[in-house]
Amino acid sequence: MKTTDNLEIYNDPLQYDREYGGYDADVRFILGHLPPAGSVVIDLACGTGRITLPLAEVGYEVTGVDLHEGMLERAREKAAEQGLPVRFLQQDCRSLDLPVSSQLIVMAGNSFQHFLTNEDQDRMMESVRRHLEPGGRFIFDTRNPVPSELAVPDRYEVDAEAGGRRIREVHTETYDPVTQILHCTTEKFTEDGAPLGQDAISLRYTYPLELERLLRQQGFRLETMYGDWSGRPFEAESGQMICVCRIEEP
Incomplete structure (x- = not known):
């Protein structure tokens, strides 16, 4: 599976x-x-501008980048409604060619997990480094691979809402320990059980020391790793790895 084939879950920006x-x-x-x-801030995998727009609101020159044009269209609509001068560009984070560089690049929403292979991760990090100014920071998150949670396939149901109506979702998650990829499928049904279709996504898990080595090889120093966005210390059972890393200066 390619990164560019792994986007169907984002086909409804309003949802x-x-x-x-x-x-x-x-x-x-x-x-x-x-x-x-x-200053300039670059928001990678910006989606509908959930992070991009608040940064622009407080006076930063923000460039939002995403691969999914539908998500970007929604982000542009929201920026126009709020009167915010944000630049939104459709580009692949593995081959960025932006008209700006920055002291800060961010990538949230566990978007790091969309880079499914070592080559994908390397190319993305190289792109980030090319657009960071000397001493600049890259802040991103990724889910922590807790073995007890990934060892057994998971299947669960949730009630949700789509298009103003109640629906039922059946989620199936299966982890492949060889590729370190979690394959997730969501089947959707009306309240009376009629099928509405399904979508799928695959997510790569990266282990803490593996991640630290990747950053070091790509010219970054991991300043801090938190266990969540509130700043709790990272522990074995933490749900996330929040990475604050700085480009190494010569």
Whole structure:
């Protein structure tokens, strides 16, 4: 599977906003790690602008980048509604060619897990490094691979809402320990059980020391790793790895 084939879960930007638009723990964290006022900030895998727009609101020159044009269209609509001069670009994070560089690049929403192979991760990190100014920071998150949670396939149901109606979702998650990829499928049904279709996503898990080595090989120093966006210390059972890393200066 290619990274570019792994996007169908994002085909409904309005539904994405309904589900995730209210989440702001990462926004609050990033607001506490900003460069001087008025600086350029680059938001990778920006989606519908959940992080991009709050950064622009506080006076930063923000460029949002995403691979999914539908998500970007929604982000542009929201920026126009709020009168925010944000640049949104459709590019692959593995081969960025942006007209700006920055002291801070962010990538949240566990988007790091979309880079499914070592080559994908390397190319993405190389792209980030090319667009960071000397001494600049890269802040991103990725889920922590807790073995007890990944060892057994998981299947569960949730009630949800889509298009103003109640639906039932059946989620199936199966982890492949060889590729370190979690394969997730969501089947959707009406309340009376009629099928509405399904979507799928695959997510790569990276272990803490593996991640630290990747960063070092790509010219970054891991300053801090937190266990969540509130800044709790990282522990074995933490749900996430929040990485604050700085490009190494000569």
